[in-house]
Amino acid sequence: MKVLLATDKPLAKAAVDGIRTIVEGAGHELMLLEKYTTPQELYSASECADAMIVRSDKVTKEVISSAKNLKIVVRAGAGYDNLDLAACTEHGVVAMNTPGQNSNAVAELAIGMMISVSRNCFNPGTGSELKNKTIGIHAYGNVGRLVAKLAKGFDMNVIAFDPFVSPEKIINDGVTPVSTLEGLYEKSDFLSLHIPANEQTKKSVGYSLITRMPKGGCIVNTARKEVINEDELLKALEERSDLKYVTDIAADNQSLLNEKFGNRVFATPKKMGAETAEANINSGIAAATQIVKFFSTGDRTFQVNK
Ligand code: 3PG
Numbered sequence: 001m002k003v004l005l006a007t008d009k010p011l012a013k014a015a016v017d018g019i020r021t022i023v024e025g026a027g028h029e030l031m032l033l034e035k036y037t038t039p040q041e042l043y044s045a046s047e048c049a050d051a052m053i054v055r056s057d058k059v060t061k062e063v064i065s066s067a068k069n070l071k072i073v074v075r076a077g078a079g080y081d082n083l084d085l086a087a088c089t090e091h092g093v094v095a096m097n098t099p100g101q102n103s104n105a106v107a108e109l110a111i112g113m114m115i116s117v118s119r120n121c122f123n124p125g126t127g128s129e130l131k132n133k134t135i136g137i138h139a140y141g142n143v144g145r146l147v148a149k150l151a152k153g154f155d156m157n158v159i160a161f162d163p164f165v166s167p168e169k170i171i172n173d174g175v176t177p178v179s180t181l182e183g184l185y186e187k188s189d190f191l192s193l194h195i196p197a198n199e200q201t202k203k204s205v206g207y208s209l210i211t212r213m214p215k216g217g218c219i220v221n222t223a224r225k226e227v228i229n230e231d232e233l234l235k236a237l238e239e240r241s242d243l244k245y246v247t248d249i250a251a252d253n254q255s256l257l258n259e260k261f262g263n264r265v266f267a268t269p270k271k272m273g274a275e276t277a278e279a280n281i282n283s284g285i286a287a288a289t290q291i292v293k294f295f296s297t298g299d300r301t302f303q304v305n306k
Pocket of ligand 1: 009055056057076077078079080102271272273274275
């Protein structure tokens with residue numbers, strides 16, 4: 001089988017080497033497309049692929065249609081909003097992700113961004129500490145849980161909202177569950193976002209939630225820019241000169257935000273939450289292993305288009 005590793009943002013060399021060892025060791029062929037700049041390059045590279053491994057690369061219905069032999073696509077990472085699941089299902093392509101494999105890298109970045117914003121993005125001046133501040137975890141999944149664990153190490157008060165996780169499970173981690181989203185934002189000095197981008201969550205974080213935050217509140221977004229209502233964020237930041245917004249995924253209106261709000265906003269130049277060698281190796285190896293298992297035994301664990 002031909003396995004295409006297509007990454008606009010290449011994985012670390014050790015991860016690519018690991019993927020090659022697994023794929024070739026199972027008798028398959030690895031094809032590599034890195035740093036491509038046009039969707040056409042992805043269409044033509046995928047034409048003869050039986051399997052694909054991608055990161056945030058957009059696997060659109062055009063890609064799925066041009067990849068006539070495609071049987072499985074694995075998103076090496078957690079969020080699969082870049083995969084057209086309906087097109088995958090329509091063409092009989094199994095879509096998977098590799099949940100949890102890059103979570104620690106994202107969680108560490110969330111904490112790093114909180115420290116940076118608390119120290120005026122390392123510009124001279126008096127900053128503040130994380131200790132004794134309240135952090136609200138919006139969605140208690142793999143990344144949210146790890147952010148909670150790290151935040152406890154900083155002596156933060158950790159609270160969480162997740163309607164899909166039982167309060168008992170959250171309490172077991174020494175974290176306080178909050179029963180409403182509004183309540184979470186009202187209590188959080190830092191609000192760490194971990195919701196996926198889907199039809200229910202897109203633009204769901206806007207003015208009414210953001211302005212519930214206490215004085216000096218800061219939204220930390222290592223999830224997706226799509227979950228923010230950017231016009232309403234702008235309005236909230238305009239009206240409340242104490243609020244801050246730091247993100248790993250630049251807003252569409254990021255340059256306007258930077259211009260208007262200076263150190264109160266920060267965006268990484270390119271999404272870097274999972275940009276560590278460890279995360280690349282973990283998620284890349286998991287993706288390759290899932291593909292090899294799928295071809296050898298039909299294993300569909302982690303399928304997301306059921
Ligand atoms: C994920 O969903 O796994 C993270 O956002 C990482 O995305 P990336 O592989 O594009 O860095």
